[in-house]
Amino acid sequence: MADDSYSSVLGASVFWSYIVAALAFTAICINVIRTTTPTNLSSPRARLLFSILATFSFCTLSYHMLNVLILSYRTWSQSRSIPLPDYFIGPGCLIGNGRQPLSLWEWSKTSTLFQEFGIALTLGSDRWVWANASLAMTFTRVAFMCTRGWQAKVPHLWAFIGLAEILPISFAQNLMYLALLGTSTKQDRAIPGTPTIWLFSGLGYLACLLFAPSAGQQIIYVILIARILLAIPFLTRTASNARQPKQSKIRGAISAINALVILVVAVQALLVVSPFSGHFLPDIDNALRGLDSHPAVSALGYDFLIGSLSSACWTLADPVTGTLLLKPDKIKN
Secondary structure, eight states, rough: OOOOOOOOOOHHHHHHHHHHHHHHHHHHHHHHHHOOOOOOOOHHHHHHHHHHHHHHHHHHHHHHHHHHHHHHHHHHHHHHHHHOOOOSSSGGGTTTTTTOOOOOHHHHHHOHHHHHHHHHHHSOOOOOOHHHHHHHHHHHHHHHHHHHHHHHTTTTHHHHHHHHHHHOOHHHEEEEEEEESSOOOOOOSSSOHHHHHHHHHHHHHHHHHHGGGGGGGGGHHHHHHHHHHHHHHHHTHHHTTOOOOHHHHHHHHHHHHHHHHHHHHHHHHHHSOOOOOSSSSHHHHHHHHHTTHHHHHHHHHHHHHHHHHHHHHHHHHOTTTTTTTTTHHHHHO
């Protein structure tokens, strides 16, 4: 809900910069994919698969985020008695013969969109279970992007990390997979970060996930801290490379913290979908209702499902360790 006394040019600037940055990072990532030469171990089928997944992720995310913005504008306009266009049901009110002017700058200055988004995710365990799963996947996938992307010398890796920082993970995740299909499969480059840095980043991120449901209106600050922690291993890669510890120790630290994040979130999810009501069967209906209870939850929940599917596909299609039929030598056979 909008506060009549609230107004922030800085907040509005951050919102519009957020959109511009997402578009810019996307353009850079796509250009990297377009200009890389596919390796002999990647196949056209694998590239087609992850192109489809990336497109599906982008379309799904755009649909749900557009609904978040529409809902926020509706709530804001009603609280200020500002009339809505007659056909305010989507982008049609902005284009074509039926377009009508909207107070978008005023809305972005005086609404509390980011705070509303965060609060919507934590209103009930049936909602948070989806957001929690998506945020946990974000950590594990960004860890993958930092390590594999750095070792494979993916050009402009910072753009992929930046996109993962400001959008739900599956879109950047699939773009990274496409980039990896066109880069070296050698892994002789040192992994960025140190065991201490990775453990600090992971444990801090996990603490944010555990605290977020009770953060209330301070949720935006918790999310901001989590995003900063997410980027620390990548941002400190230059300093840490000067005295690099054994790679096995770093891999062990990353694997351990990934496993801990997944374990904690999985236990929380089981407690939500299996309430103590005389049986131990998962309450799937309750979880599914939460998935579609608010467009913010849907944005992260469906992104988690797409990201999970993408991860499973990459496990099989990875040119280094994969076993899927998508490899050229197996296709010929």
